[in-house]
Amino acid sequence: MATVRLVPTVRRRRLGSTLRRLRNDAGVSIDAIAEAMGWDPSKVSRIENAKAHLPVKDVAPLLGQISVTDAAVIAALEGLAQDANKTGWWTTYGNVVADGYKDYIGLEEDAESMHIYAQGLIPGLLQTGAYAREIIAGTEPQHTPGNVAALAEVRKKRQAVLTDGTRANGPLKLWAVIHEAVLSYRSAAQPALMREQLRHLLDMTDLPNMTIQVMPKDAPAHPGMVGPFHVVRFPQPWPTVINLENIRGGYFVEGTDEVKAFESAFELIVAAALPVDDSRETIKKIMEGIPA
Template sequence: MATVRLVPTVRRRRLGGTLRRLRNEAGVSIDAVSEGMAWDPSKLSRIENAKAHLPVKDVARLLSHYKVTDSAVITALEGLAQDANKTGWWTTYGNVVADGYKDYIGLEEDAASTHIYAQGLIPGLLQTGAYAREIIAGTAPHLAPDDVAALAEVRKKRQAILTDSSRPNGPLKLWAVIHEAVLSYRSAAQPSLMREQLRHLLDMTDLPNMTIQVMPKDAPAHPGMVGPFHVVRFPSPWPTVINLENIRGGYFVEGTDDVQAFESGFELIVAAALPVDDSRETIKKIMEGTPS
């Protein structure tokens, strides 16, 4: 399976990779383009490999060598070039936030929508603070209490994209399919934890950009049984990225055929899950049977 390990300068990597693809599709060499731009050949190579900055004023001129005239593509690349060197709010947490997690948050910030199949946990974008702290402490027992609190804070800050209308594409559109077993988690230390978490899920279903479905325990076999994943979609011309999670963090899948497999898999997961209204009733029923 084709995978790409993104680095912290994720926007710069996306810009460089797109420029390389467009150059290859145009069938022109680095030397030829560099001559036309009056650049040293090493400059374009460094830009494509995310090791050099591309000034916004040079984007359209560079794209003209690739015969790219679509104004939407040019504008998108100019925007990415402008933001390529910006550091995200998550960088202020230093090494507490692992590089792979920083990469994912950076992608999430630019995304138009995210489709998630959650098999063992409530998705981070839908977690309450108390649930986040307990889950982080339980799944990463090596972390100090201060680090657990910091990561829970990061998780809550991520959730701002669900209601931020100032984003270029508006609030992130989130479609989450959550396995029913996840809703039945019980905390020995905090008996009311899940009641609060389930109430939060119900509240989130009121948002127009939110779709939440429950995968019932008696659902037929479906692709999600293999494991959880995120389908992260961006405005054109950026390709969709898949994020796969495991106990050591996550990694990205970007190959066209691989992405299509996960997108098709998510459609089958949606079909196997309860309809939205039935899912809401299931969450409410489980919540009402949970200690307050």
């Protein structure tokens, strides 16, 4: 398993790790790359470890040294090199947004699709503002009311990826499997909170890029019982990343074998969950049972 902290930006780290993977696949050493490019070997190492910037003009020549000639791959890496030092909108919130959360939002912004198993909470991309504020305040009690409001605002801004047609890959394709118990949460302070939240889930199922399933309480044993996770997929040549959630925020898992294990697990979760139409009816039934 890998890794925790993406340094210094998630895009630079993805660029470096992809270059390292392509170089290793080609069987070319760091020293050979350095000699061909007229660089010190430490420079190649720093680029691959996200410690140094790679100018866009050097991307194609570097790839040429490891026999990468696919125009789409070259263009993708050049685009990432161009954006590697850019900071996202979420950085304007300063330390209110933890470093790991910033990294996750960066991945989310570039993702093509995402598969989520949600065991305890409505996924952030599907939360209403009221639900987000209550959950953030309850699960992260160290935050001031001002920070809670700011984090709820961040969560709402993240949701733009679901409808933004100007993204390179179009709106994010989201497939969420949500445990039925999550839908039954009741707020003592806001009795109607979940009615609004479930109405929002039903509205979101109308989006063509959205799939929502409910994991029933009487479902057979399945891999999701171990815990929630996100499968974050990107266009080629970027590898898929797994995000595992915990009380401290979460951490990333990469590597072919690890990713395949979670992708297979999600397929089993989908099979154990209610079909899409039945899931919608379940959400509607629970919503209608909540007083207006």
